[in-house]
């Protein structure tokens with residue numbers, strides 16, 4: 575289990591992208607969203623952190639942005655392996671959401687504290 579106040583390594587599948595993320599609250603709040611992109615991303619689960627908690631260690635040149643719909647939440651993908659590593663939160667613009675499945679040695683299925691977010695009816699779309 576990930577402890578509070580720990581820094582974890584986040585990587586894409588091919589390893590081009592290497593991020594360090596500081597998790598003040600560990601994985602206390604894992605969010606699973608049902609919006610059009612998250613539901614297509616194999617049941618994407620995320621943990622959201624302040625922007626300054628994310629540091630790109632390697633692979634800045636491998637990160638591409640997918641911008642869609644309201645263009646307020648760029649999603650970042652690896653140009654080599656296509657894995658979605660992180661994106662800008664729409665509900666909380668000061669936060670970056672990290673793909674929990676990309677945290678080294680974390681299996682999201684080991685966590686039963688997953689919060690469902692009704693992103694298909696996003697408050698910013700109403």
Ligand SMILES: [Zn+2]
Pocket residue numbers: 586587588589590591652653654655656657
């Ligand atoms: Zn990759």
